[in-house]
Amino acid sequence: MLMKTIILIVVLLWIYSLSVFKRAKLDAFYFLMGSLGLFIVLVLWSKPYAIWLFSTIMTWGVGLVGDFFGIFSTLPLGHVIQVLYHERIILMNVDYECSGIVETAAFVSLISFYPVFKVQQRLWLALTGVAFIFAANIVRLTFVATSLHLFGSDSFFLAHSILGRLLFYVLMLTFYFTIFTRGQLIQVASQNRETT
Template sequence: MNWLTLVALIIWVYILSVLRRGKLDFWYFLIGSAGLFVLCMVFVQPVLTTPLIKAVTMVTGGVGKVLRLFEGYPEYALLFVKNKSGAISLVVDYECAGIIEMAAFFSLLIFFPAYLHMEKVLVGIIGGLYLFLANVIRLAVICVAISMFGNEAYFLAHTILGRIIFYGLSMLLYYFVFTKAQIIRQKVGSFSYEDK
């Protein structure tokens, strides 16, 4: 950690303490989440990307082995897909690992005011596993599409179909974790949706 990063971290923590004391909840959530996301990208992402890539490749390869349509090679971060027009190797890289999406989810969750601390831990574990499995489903669908329709289907499967699946599943998670929880736990005067 260089001195510039340390100064930025101290300023971020100080701003958070001022916002907390001033009871500016929205700004505390916004600046806290954004700052934590940047910290995750700087410090956590370099450490967790490689193990996450290997895990995603291994689990997706397991799906391919069950379906007998493609194979996974976690040590090389490759998914090997045979099809009617030959074969293609898909490299599972930093963007395919899901680390950015997980960091965004955890950063928002940690500063989200609707949950207690233990609830955040439980929701964080379940949400992290959910995003991991959503990413596996995305990669498996891409590989199945390439296996069935040939190498020509790569662009459509990867760029459009895979993203629709992954971000559709992500939006579902965000709805249940953030939107629905906020609606259920909101209180207006003496009225509340939550059962006590």
């Protein structure tokens, strides 16, 4: 209860500071304060409540790919990916960091306060982002599980911490670049064309 009260007070202070920045037309500060604040709220909220949901959905999604190719299987409720390497059984846990919840919270926070897009655009982009992060994470986990299936647990560090991470980062950076730079530059160009 104490924790919830503290969170509530912080949220009220955050909303007040947002209104100050908005009235002062300090768009950059509004964006920074808004997205950082929402990110912290989402991460705090997700720790006790949403991890289970995200991990379950993610494990289920990876399980669909595993079942389709017959390479590995999953226990969605246990957040476990089970990989068979010759006679050995390797278990990989889809935990808080693996579930994609931090990346999703970050993207939703950024897009919610980005001063460029309209409300409807933000909503669609947020949904697209959630779907993209989900798919990118499935690609990453499928890659790691396939490596474990082919090369065993010794390949885990290379597959998970280096190559898998690199793959995910490339996908995410491409997505961020498309949304936050290329997409809005096209929007500016079309807006200018409309005004002229």
